[in-house]
Amino acid sequence: MNRRKFLASGALAGVGISLAPKAASAAAARTAPPIIRRSPTDTVRLGFIGTGGRGRSHVGIALQRDDVAVTALCDVDPDALSRASNMLEEAGRPRAATYGNSDYAFMDLLARDDVDAVVIATPWLWHTRMAVAAMKAGKYAGVEVSAANTLEECWDLVDTHEETGVPVMILENVCYRRDIMAVMNMVRQGLFGELIHMECGYQHDLRGVKFNGGEGKPGVEFGEKAFSEAKWRTRHSVYRNGDVYPTHGLGPVSMMLDINRGNRFVSLTSTASKARGLHKYVVDQAGEDHPNASVEFRLGDVITTVIRTQSGESIIVSHDTNLPRPYSLGFRVQGTEGLWMDVNRSIYLEGKSPAHQWEEAQPYLDQYDHPLWRRYEAEATGAGHGGMDFFVLHAFVESVKAGTQTPLDAYDAAAWSSITPLSEMSIARGSEPQDVPDFTRGLWMKRAQEFALDDSY
Amino acid sequence: MNRRKFLASGALAGVGISLAPKAASAAAARTAPPIIRRSPTDTVRLGFIGTGGRGRSHVGIALQRDDVAVTALCDVDPDALSRASNMLEEAGRPRAATYGNSDYAFMDLLARDDVDAVVIATPWLWHTRMAVAAMKAGKYAGVEVSAANTLEECWDLVDTHEETGVPVMILENVCYRRDIMAVMNMVRQGLFGELIHMECGYQHDLRGVKFNGGEGKPGVEFGEKAFSEAKWRTRHSVYRNGDVYPTHGLGPVSMMLDINRGNRFVSLTSTASKARGLHKYVVDQAGEDHPNASVEFRLGDVITTVIRTQSGESIIVSHDTNLPRPYSLGFRVQGTEGLWMDVNRSIYLEGKSPAHQWEEAQPYLDQYDHPLWRRYEAEATGAGHGGMDFFVLHAFVESVKAGTQTPLDAYDAAAWSSITPLSEMSIARGSEPQDVPDFTRGLWMKRAQEFALDDSY
Numbered sequence: 001m002n003r004r005k006f007l008a009s010g011a012l013a014g015v016g017i018s019l020a021p022k023a024a025s026a027a028a029a030r031t032a033p034p035i036i037r038r039s040p041t042d043t044v045r046l047g048f049i050g051t052g053g054r055g056r057s058h059v060g061i062a063l064q065r066d067d068v069a070v071t072a073l074c075d076v077d078p079d080a081l082s083r084a085s086n087m088l089e090e091a092g093r094p095r096a097a098t099y100g101n102s103d104y105a106f107m108d109l110l111a112r113d114d115v116d117a118v119v120i121a122t123p124w125l126w127h128t129r130m131a132v133a134a135m136k137a138g139k140y141a142g143v144e145v146s147a148a149n150t151l152e153e154c155w156d157l158v159d160t161h162e163e164t165g166v167p168v169m170i171l172e173n174v175c176y177r178r179d180i181m182a183v184m185n186m187v188r189q190g191l192f193g194e195l196i197h198m199e200c201g202y203q204h205d206l207r208g209v210k211f212n213g214g215e216g217k218p219g220v221e222f223g224e225k226a227f228s229e230a231k232w233r234t235r236h237s238v239y240r241n242g243d244v245y246p247t248h249g250l251g252p253v254s255m256m257l258d259i260n261r262g263n264r265f266v267s268l269t270s271t272a273s274k275a276r277g278l279h280k281y282v283v284d285q286a287g288e289d290h291p292n293a294s295v296e297f298r299l300g301d302v303i304t305t306v307i308r309t310q311s312g313e314s315i316i317v318s319h320d321t322n323l324p325r326p327y328s329l330g331f332r333v334q335g336t337e338g339l340w341m342d343v344n345r346s347i348y349l350e351g352k353s354p355a356h357q358w359e360e361a362q363p364y365l366d367q368y369d370h371p372l373w374r375r376y377e378a379e380a381t382g383a384g385h386g387g388m389d390f391f392v393l394h395a396f397v398e399s400v401k402a403g404t405q406t407p408l409d410a411y412d413a414a415a416w417s418s419i420t421p422l423s424e425m426s427i428a429r430g431s432e433p434q435d436v437p438d439f440t441r442g443l444w445m446k447r448a449q450e451f452a453l454d455d456s457y
Numbered sequence: 458m459n460r461r462k463f464l465a466s467g468a469l470a471g472v473g474i475s476l477a478p479k480a481a482s483a484a485a486a487r488t489a490p491p492i493i494r495r496s497p498t499d500t501v502r503l504g505f506i507g508t509g510g511r512g513r514s515h516v517g518i519a520l521q522r523d524d525v526a527v528t529a530l531c532d533v534d535p536d537a538l539s540r541a542s543n544m545l546e547e548a549g550r551p552r553a554a555t556y557g558n559s560d561y562a563f564m565d566l567l568a569r570d571d572v573d574a575v576v577i578a579t580p581w582l583w584h585t586r587m588a589v590a591a592m593k594a595g596k597y598a599g600v601e602v603s604a605a606n607t608l609e610e611c612w613d614l615v616d617t618h619e620e621t622g623v624p625v626m627i628l629e630n631v632c633y634r635r636d637i638m639a640v641m642n643m644v645r646q647g648l649f650g651e652l653i654h655m656e657c658g659y660q661h662d663l664r665g666v667k668f669n670g671g672e673g674k675p676g677v678e679f680g681e682k683a684f685s686e687a688k689w690r691t692r693h694s695v696y697r698n699g700d701v702y703p704t705h706g707l708g709p710v711s712m713m714l715d716i717n718r719g720n721r722f723v724s725l726t727s728t729a730s731k732a733r734g735l736h737k738y739v740v741d742q743a744g745e746d747h748p749n750a751s752v753e754f755r756l757g758d759v760i761t762t763v764i765r766t767q768s769g770e771s772i773i774v775s776h777d778t779n780l781p782r783p784y785s786l787g788f789r790v791q792g793t794e795g796l797w798m799d800v801n802r803s804i805y806l807e808g809k810s811p812a813h814q815w816e817e818a819q820p821y822l823d824q825y826d827h828p829l830w831r832r833y834e835a836e837a838t839g840a841g842h843g844g845m846d847f848f849v850l851h852a853f854v855e856s857v858k859a860g861t862q863t864p865l866d867a868y869d870a871a872a873w874s875s876i877t878p879l880s881e882m883s884i885a886r887g888s889e890p891q892d893v894p895d896f897t898r899g900l901w902m903k904r905a906q907e908f909a910l911d912d913s914y
Contacts, residue, residue: 269726269728304654323793335780
């Protein structure tokens with residue numbers, strides 16, 4: 001079933017976003033997918049909430065597009081805001097309205113009539129509140145990863161989406177990584193047989209991100225004395241012990257496993273190693289007498305989460321950001337007829353590969369290159385993170401233009417992001433299993449897979 | 458502290474094995490390591506219980522040694538027994554006494570005066586009973602992996618060892634794999650810093666081992682109609698759902714983490730994927746109508762166990778034997794200053810490797826080649842499993858000759874083997890954490906690491 005056919009059958013046609021009274025639309029959401037269609041448009045008027053490094057990367061990609069008008073920008077950091085404004089000027093685009101005089105300046109941006117959709121790239125604690133406010137204001141919400149910090153926030157995303165009928169898309173770019181899409185293509189064509197076991201994670205030495213000495217300066221500061229992500233991200237390593245960044249791995253894996261579309265996460269256990277890496281980094285760089293040497297970093301250096309799904313697959317999710325190591329998302333996709341692993345760039349397919357021997361994966365990745373990548377390779381070249389940033393914004397913009405649901409939706413944002421608080425709870429309880437809520441309230445049984453079925457978006 | 462110094466200080470010197478009354482020696486065992494020293498000897502008189510494929514591999518290695526006399530052989534399969542006898546004849550060795558007229562014929566072997574030690578390579582359900590009987594008969598027991606099937610059997614090994622003072626060695630050959638020993642050498646020299654996280658497992662497509670059509674014939678039979686391991690091993694895939702073969706991974710990892718020697722396993726969770734591989738194999742080979750197509754194989758295709766240790770390390774142990782895949786024990790050794798992985802043959806060491814980039818591991822493995830391998834490379838060449846089988850038997854024989862404790866002991870056999878029943882229990886309870894018993898009854902706090910400290914054994 002292609003996307004258009006599905007939308008015709010599964011979603012109600014309508015003009016304008018449904019903003020029916022809360023009770024009525026919430027009740028409707030219990031029996032059918034929420035109303036998400038609105039009038040198609042040729043140009044998306046995009047606002048940006050958060051114009052730091054990540055936000056400006058999105059701005060840059062948006063400015064490459066003829067079908068996007070950047071109408072509003074918001075950041076509480078005047079420098080970040082003016083850098084984004086300058087990008088518009090340099091691109092010969094009209095000046096955008098700017099906001100930033102308070103933490104809630106984004107509400108003024110959301111009140112504008114000339115904003116169809118917003119891209120939210122702010123510190124994690126703001127993601128859900130801003131996405132919820134955007135949906136309530138009738139603006140498509142594209143929100144950076146992770147989308148939520150607590151289980152309540154996960155429900156906020158889902159409930160607000162169902163009450164307003166407005167889509168929220170988690171901007172999980174790794175769903176669009178070229179090798180991932182090729183492997184998903186192979187999964188869908190049955191090359192791995194029935195899927196059995198998956199591995200993924202975020203294994204990235206972030207010590208130089210979590211600490212610096214101000215812009216462009218090395219150091220061991222975080223919080224107010226530091227620059228960029230070290231200003232806010234590091235606190236999550238001080239106060240939390242769990243997988244605080246699960247979606248780069250889980251997003252792609254979920255799409256291959258049809259999570260929320262015939263399958264769902266059932267439960268997980270999570271285990272933390274001791275926490276040594278961040279303290280050692282501070283001491284090695286600045287000595288035992290530096291004030292940050294006395295900070296207790298609660299985040300275990302390696303967090304291992306194991307998820308069980310309704311269809312019986314197991315998933316290992318790793319989080320490993322405090323130790324020296326090469327970057328790896330550690331993907332493994334394993335079924336009854338073979339497996340792919342990214343760490344050794346290898347594949348084994350029964351009946352195709354020499355018995356019991358790895359083959360180089362690249363020829364398969366080339367052969368099964370996803371139609372989206374074949375079509376948009378030129379446009380993606382030069383976009384962030386090896387091109388995948390092009391695709392995630394492309395999907396968001398095209399969804400807004402078509403007035404339809406986004407390919408990654410509120411249920412995905414909730415299910416993927418929920419792994420963080422559930423991981424924390426499991427670790428706090430000695431690795432006890434935690435049930436993963438069914439954020440679809442049973443709709444997973446009837447939702448069809450719609451993600452990247454063709455070369456449109 | 459070298460081995461000899463430790464033994465002099467930590468073990469009581471004595472002549473002959475202590476066979477003091479049970480109550481007295483058991484009480485002694487609660488306050489000090491059990492008495493294990495007996496008079497040194499130049500030649501070990503070795504008996505073999507189980508002379509199938511694995512047992513005969515040990516016989517072959519024993520026959521290469523001048524310091525071993527093979528005095529007795531036991532197998533309930535007359536063909537396996539005569540093949541082993543023929544090996545002695547072909548090696549120009551004296552004929553050995555043979556036993557095999559009943560399941561308990563091994564008791565007659567154990568009653569002989571001319572047997573100092575036995576190598577037990579029988580189906581899993583016999584390992585503990587035979588090792589216990591051997592210790593009770595005053596014979597050093599070398600037992601193949603895993604050593605035990607249930608928690609009670611784990612305690613049987615420990616209690617019998619403590620009561621009799623006779624050593625039992627789990628013959629975990631992977632502890633002696635060349636790359637593993639080099640990495641352990643690096644661990645001990647601090648190259649990885651403080652250890653944080655380990656991964657290991659048994660990932661081996663055993664479908665052709667679990668099924669055949671009789672000797673040398675393909676097929677989908679197991680049990681009485683089948684040959685060799687398919688006769689008995691496959692039943693563990695029918696009746697059990699847990700990591701039934703954990704020690705190839707856990708043995709080496711335990712030695713690097715000093716388990717039972719300053720550290721111990723604290724608890725674990727275990728998660729099973731669905732079971733598809735074995736049924737599919739039967740159907741693909743022999744069709745839906747074959748009687749074995751209706752067998753329900755309970756063993757999940759991929760079992761993931763996560764262990765926490767007293768020192769705060771986490772360990773992922775994988776068991777993956779029902780699906781098509783290349784062989785891999787999946788080792789990862791990760792500390793505060795770097796990590797090694799075997800699947801991509803790579804290493805990363807902070808300050809040595811180019812920043813954020815993998816290096817080929819081999820030059821490091823060569824540089825840190827373990828003294829045992831440097832000394833015995835010639836002897837090991839040609840022995841089974843890439844030479845490591847030489848070392849495991851070497852260690853056993855040298856321990857018997859010296860009349861000392863074996864380097865892998867009863868506590869190791871118990872702790873490593875206990876992961877199987879604990880994994881089954883966790884899976885049966887929805888991945889609930891299970892405490893790992895402290896088989897040393899607290900002695901882990903004072904036991905020193907003695908494994909492979911030099912080039913002796």
